[in-house]
Amino acid sequence: MTITEKIMAKQSGREKVAPGELVWVDVHTVMTMDYLGKTCFDKFNSLGKTEVFDKDRVICVSDHLVPPPNQKFATMLNEWRAVVKKHDITHFYDLGRQGIAHQIMVEQGHVLPGTISIGTDSHANTYGAAGAVGNAVGVTDAAVAMATGKAWFRVPESVRFNIVGEWQPYIMAKDLSLHIMGMMHWNGHLIYKTLEFTGPAISSLSMAGRMTLCNMTVDLGAKNGIIAPDHITADYLDGVAKGDWDMIQSDEEAKYVAEYTINVSDLGPTVALPDKLDDTVPVENVIGTKFNKAFVGTCTNGRLEDLAIMADIMKDKQIHRDVNMIVVPASQTVYLDALRAGYLETLILAGAAIDTPSCAACAGIHTGVAGDGDIVLSAGNRNMKGRMGSKNAQIYLTSPAVVAASAIRGEITDPRTFN
Numbered sequence: 001m002t003i004t005e006k007i008m009a010k011q012s013g014r015e016k017v018a019p020g021e022l023v024w025v026d027v028h029t030v031m032t033m034d035y036l037g038k039t040c041f042d043k044f045n046s047l048g049k050t051e052v053f054d055k056d057r058v059i060c061v062s063d064h065l066v067p068p069p070n071q072k073f074a075t076m077l078n079e080w081r082a083v084v085k086k087h088d089i090t091h092f093y094d095l096g097r098q099g100i101a102h103q104i105m106v107e108q109g110h111v112l113p114g115t116i117s118i119g120t121d122s123h124a125n126t127y128g129a130a131g132a133v134g135n136a137v138g139v140t141d142a143a144v145a146m147a148t149g150k151a152w153f154r155v156p157e158s159v160r161f162n163i164v165g166e167w168q169p170y171i172m173a174k175d176l177s178l179h180i181m182g183m184m185h186w187n188g189h190l191i192y193k194t195l196e197f198t199g200p201a202i203s204s205l206s207m208a209g210r211m212t213l214c215n216m217t218v219d220l221g222a223k224n225g226i227i228a229p230d231h232i233t234a235d236y237l238d239g240v241a242k243g244d245w246d247m248i249q250s251d252e253e254a255k256y257v258a259e260y261t262i263n264v265s266d267l268g269p270t271v272a273l274p275d276k277l278d279d280t281v282p283v284e285n286v287i288g289t290k291f292n293k294a295f296v297g298t299c300t301n302g303r304l305e306d307l308a309i310m311a312d313i314m315k316d317k318q319i320h321r322d323v324n325m326i327v328v329p330a331s332q333t334v335y336l337d338a339l340r341a342g343y344l345e346t347l348i349l350a351g352a353a354i355d356t357p358s359c360a361a362c363a364g365i366h367t368g369v370a371g372d373g374d375i376v377l378s379a380g381n382r383n384m385k386g387r388m389g390s391k392n393a394q395i396y397l398t399s400p401a402v403v404a405a406s407a408i409r410g411e412i413t414d415p416r417t418f419n
Contacts, residue, residue, distance in 0.1 A: 002158040002254040003228050004194040007133050011116050019157040029110045030145045031119035033101045034062040034080050040120055041083045043143035053149035059110050060084045061093045061101040064359045069366035099331025099357045102126040102299040109240035113229035114248045118151055123299050125218040129210035131229030156223040157257045158194040163201040165265030170415040173209030174399035177216040178270040182280030191221035201264045207236040208303040215300050216381055219277050269402050274394035275385055289412040291375040296400050297328030298362040301379035304337050310404040311343040319351035320410030326368040327352050328360045364389045379403050
């Protein structure tokens with residue numbers, strides 16, 4: 001079996017499962033957040049339940065609406081806080097202790113290898129970076145899981161991406177994600193599939209990069225993305241893992257419906273053109289393109305190594321006068337680590353605005369939303385019309401390295417040629 005099949009078999013009490021089968025699985029953690037949280041608990045209450053299956057394993061996060069940008073969202077947050085308090089939830093990450101839910105789930109050890117974690121936000125696929133099956137669900141499935149500790153799945157077919165070669169300077173996991181977007185396109189071949197990433201270039205990839213890679217699998221229509229746990233996973237979880245876990249791997253004879261090999265030695269900075277995630281080009285194709293807003297953050301690229309590479313590029317330089325840049329660390333932990341390392345000071349001296357951890361402009365709600373005519377260079381995860389605000393804005397997606405170099409020049413720039 002593949003790793004995903006093994007996890008689904010283990011968590012459903014079976015010896016073996018096969019693609020297409022329905023399984024009723026034990027869920028390790030259930031995550032819900034501010035903008036859907038009260039609705040989720042309302043569904044839970046409609047089941048006639050008064051207590052969640054485990055107060056330690058229902059994780060509540062404020063990330064989309066904090067700090068509240070208007071009275072409506074402030075009221076929603078107050079209602080959300082009252083619900084969480086009523087149910088005496090152990091792990092509540094609210095304003096001042098907050099972060100983007102998917103970052104929090106992995107960073108704080110709520111996701112463990114060999115288990116299944118679900119969340120009421122589409123980028124719950126991120127959890128596969130820790131060797132878990134991570135999946136987004138609607139509020140009804142989440143409510144049932146909150147009540148029972150269980151959820152149903154149809155076992156997905158698996159597709160393997162064998163990633164070989166050596167990572168080159170300024171080439172990031174985001175470039176690989178966007179390369180795969182352009183390579184596979186939204187053509188139905190990956191819908192409801194497990195995307196399993198293996199190979200020597202994955203073995204050398206940091207946990208931050210693994211989170212980026214698994215995060216964006218949902219935007220290919222995949223059921224989940226996953227990377228088998230190894231020493232990097234173990235080191236990351238040491239001291240934070242909330243529970244025991246298993247070092248599960250795919251069997252050598254496991255069956256995949258398709259396999260692809262990508263050599264990262266040949267990979268360059270990659271950019272998704274406005275409105276379509278899978279319309280990707282090498283950075284060389286868009287060098288010189290002007291933009292007026294730069295944004296780095298989100299559950300895709302708001303981690304410490306993202307801020308580190310930006311600080312390396314932007315040190316002792318100034319952001320172009322025609323560019324406004326917003327940087328949002330993915331969690332308070334990332335914020336503090338970046339502060340202590342001096343990365344935020346470097347970015348601020350360059351002219352960037354640093355905001356408190358939240359989903360920010362990625363959700364098109366607040367903290368730098370796009371207006372009519374804006375051209376945004378973003379290290380986020382989606383670029384469809386209206387994603388970050390105005391439908392009359394354009395969004396180019398790329399890596400933090402490209403955003404940093406480009407913000408200095410005021411036009412899209414290849415970080416490998418930047419000095």
